[in-house]
Amino acid sequence: MTSVHDTVALLGRTPAALDALLRDLPEMWTAGNEGAGTWSAFDVVGHLIHGERTDWIPRARMILESGDSRPFESFDRSGHETEISGRSLHQLLDLFAAARSKSLEALRALNIQPADLERRGRHPALGAVTLSQLLATWAAHDLTHLHQISRVMAHQYRGAVGPWSAYLGVMHCSGHSEL
């Protein structure tokens, strides 16, 4: 069992960490991806915004209100396309910070008690999940995308590092099917 306090501590820091890393960084780093059909750091921030709007708090509410009587809405992995359309990275970073802040306020308002953490929901593909698992996944999802962003950015220097590539684990990471 993880603590909601630990989860919230991480969730609250991710927007500032991404802001410090990405804002005003040359586009070579932020717009570069790993090839056709893959995401740039910019795309990932759009995906994180989309998750705030449609995934985490809506699913937590559903568990608390309806339990596992019906499955969650499927998460739309191309939902970020609407978020990023016509926007700059500055705007996305601001929107992510605002959306995350709003989500954490909503989480506080849910006033989750220890006994609630074992309440169950139903994931459309994974089946039975608990509120505790949902909240832990919210934090781990930030980390999987920080892991992805660091890999996608490193990819831009894959050739430039020459023989040092052998010592840089990130250059040998295939992404492990991040979904």
Add this chain to the structure above:
Amino acid sequence: MTSVHDTVALLGRTPAALDALLRDLPEMWTAGNEGAGTWSAFDVVGHLIHGERTDWIPRARMILESGDSRPFESFDRSGHETEISGRSLHQLLDLFAAARSKSLEALRALNIQPADLERRGRHPALGAVTLSQLLATWAAHDLTHLHQISRVMAHQYRGAVGPWSAYLGVMHCSGHSEL
């Protein structure tokens, strides 16, 4: 060929990004590692400080002053042990920011010209390398350790996410032998 401007832009942001992510985060996240003999986020910050002191700028100077006439000093992968001994994460984050700032000042003072980027040094294990490759590796090394930190932190929630683990690439990353 990468641009020194792009490299410096990234190098200048890493301390603030790690600070925003890690400062005052519960120790569960920052002190947890992946098992015996592996590094926590705290250890990684110590390693980054050690690199600023002994690796990047000293090697760049050596290329400019001595070329490939003698190999670089080997980098001590346990050198972080001295850096972290008796220190708090707050102190390490401050030391990393100060050391990086000092390194970037030293880099500016080297006044590297485009033609210098192809100058060669000799790595004790990898053989011939260029100044351009060294500088690109400095930035990629930040990214490989950001990749590592996000993985090590996610490891702390490996069990907690339950079936969602299948969707979280970071949970399936073995580290690709980061050296």
